[in-house]
Amino acid sequence: MVLTSPKVSHAEGVEPATFVIGESVAHVAVVTARLFDRALADKLRRHNVPIGQWPFLLFLWADETLTQRDLSRLMAIEEATVTSTIDRMVRDGLLLRERASHDLRKNRLKLTARGQQLKQVLLPEARAVVQRATRGLSKAEIYFLLTLLRKVEANLVDENVTPLDGRESE
Structure with missing residues (x-):
């Protein structure tokens, strides 16, 4: 699909600008990201893990000392979204919240045994998606x-x- 913007002025010698969606970096990046998500979501679904929980697992497998605020910053998402996803992960038996001993106002996130075990199953699934891509x-x-x-x-x-x-x- 090609979109053409109105001509600015013939006197300026400016030709109309065209926008070819298929040549847009943003469009290709968004479509590719969606295809990655869809392919990975199909694999995760077999293990009862929603795609939205995937980046949380990745970051926590790498560093279990991360706080909710750290996760929000690392993933560039709102803290409220992080909180609701963590609530679901606790409900799903993937995470525990524990009070931080150094600051009782903060929760420490701890992967459950199931959350840890999924690493051995899900990482190969994710690698297969990347290899396919x-x-x-x-x-x-x-x-x-x-x-x-x-x-x-x-x-x-x-x-x-x-x-x-x-x-x-x-």
């Missing part, structure tokens, strides 16, 4: 793709929010 790409192409996506991320990230993978923005 990158089929036909060389290691150099995958590295280049990641480099480009990180540059796009850095251009869009809010200076006050830590990027998704914990890297500091430049």
Whole structure:
């Protein structure tokens, strides 16, 4: 689909701007992310894990000392959303909330045995989705793709929010 904006002025010598949706970086990124989510959600569903809980599990498998606020910053989502997702994960038997010994106002998140065991099952499922998505790409192409996506991320990230993978923005 091609969209054309109105001509600014012939006197200025400006041609009408066209917007080809299929050539839009934003459109391709959004569609690709949705396809990744759909493919992974199908795998997670078999283990009764909703796609919205996936990034929480990833971050907590990597570092169980993270707080709700840390998760909010790392995932660039509102704390209220983090709280409701954690509530569901507690309900689903994946997480426990424990009072932090150093500050009783804070909750420490602790993966349950089930939450820990899912790592052995779900990580291979996620790797299979990534392998499917990158089929036909060389290691150099995958590295280049990641480099480009990180540059796009850095251009869009809010200076006050830590990027998704914990890297500091430049």
